Amino acid sequence: xxxxxxxxxxxxxxxxxxxxxxxxxxxxxxxxxxxxxxxxxxxxxxxxxxxxxxxxxxxxxxxxxxxxxxxxxxxxxxxxxxxxxxxxxxxxxxxxxxxxxxxxxxxxxxxxxxxxxxxxxxxxxxxxxxxxxxxxxxxxxxxxxxxxxxxxxxxxxxxxxxxxxxxxxxxxxxxxxxxxxxxxxxxxxxxxxxxxxxxxxxxxxxxxxxxxxxxxxxxxxxxxxxxxxxxxxxxxxxxxxxxxxxxxxxxxxxxxxx
Numbered sequence: 235x236x237x238x239x240x241x242x243x244x245x246x247x248x249x250x251x252x253x254x255x256x257x258x259x260x261x262x263x264x265x266x267x268x269x270x271x272x273x274x275x276x277x278x279x280x281x282x283x284x285x286x287x288x289x290x291x292x293x294x295x296x297x298x299x300x301x302x303x304x305x306x307x308x309x310x311x312x313x314x315x316x317x318x319x320x321x322x323x324x325x326x327x328x329x330x331x332x333x334x335x336x337x338x339x340x341x342x343x344x345x346x347x348x349x350x351x352x353x354x355x356x357x358x359x360x361x362x363x364x365x366x367x368x369x370x371x372x373x374x375x376x377x378x379x380x381x382x383x384x385x386x387x388x389x390x391x392x393x394x395x396x397x398x399x400x401x402x403x404x405x406x407x408x409x410x411x412x413x414x415x416x417x418x419x420x421x422x423x424x425x426x427x428x429x430x431x432x433x434x435x436x437x438x439x440x441x442x443x444x445x446x447x448x449x450x451x452x453x454x455x456x457x458x459x460x461x462x463x464x465x466x467x468x469x470x471x472x473x474x475x476x477x478x479x480x481x482x483x484x485x486x487x488x489x490x491x492x
Contacts, residue, residue: 306363307362318371320378340365347360358427367419369416372415374412380407382403424468443456
């Protein structure tokens with residue numbers, strides 16, 4: 235508990251120092267305000283946007299695409315990862331395809347997917363799903379490889395079949411790894427949702443707000459305020475997922491004693 239408080243205090247100190255540095259640089263005139271407005275003005279604008287119904291609707295659109303894409307990624311990656319991790323023949327058969335697709339940057343696929351599906355929610359969901367699948371998939375495969383072989387052999391010795399071993403030993407043992415993969419994918423999904431909106435340039439969403447503000451004559455403050463909102467959303471999402479992992483898997487090394 236003490237370690238967590240220290241981490242929070244250090245994190246808060248880092249935020250305050252960064253805020254103060256940006257404020258000082260802008261106020262001192264080292265950088266033109268049109269390029270870097272004072273941090274206090276950006277923060278005030280970000281707070282002001284909380285009362286803007288249209289802006290909040292855009293946040294909702296981004297979060298809907300984020301949630302749908304992440305949910306589909308979980309529905310695809312967990313079963314596929316369980317199959318790949320438990321059936322070596324299947325893993326060997328599809329390994330080349332996976333290694334070909336995995337390095338493809340999701341951002342580079344935005345023009346192609348937008349051309350095929352338009353610039354609506356479907357495009358964001360497809361790209362978010364594609365980007366989010368990989369951390370969950372590989373964490374699932376890795377988690378299966380880390381399950382206790384003695385527990386699996388014990389169940390087999392008592393006559394339990396392959397499915398029973400998977401459900402009683404392998405899946406519970408892999409669950410912390412899957413949760414960690416979901417936490418990583420949640421951040422990736424938010425980045426892809428916002429980036430897709432920024433590059434598409436029209437529709438609704440947080441990225442659309444940032445893109446349109448960037449085209450305005452004096453829109454730097456709004457751009458940075460939108461970035462602040464994106465950062466806050468990412469921080470909240472990560473905090474919720476970390477809290478969930480700590481509550482669900484307190485025995486794992488990462489959360490033991492937390």
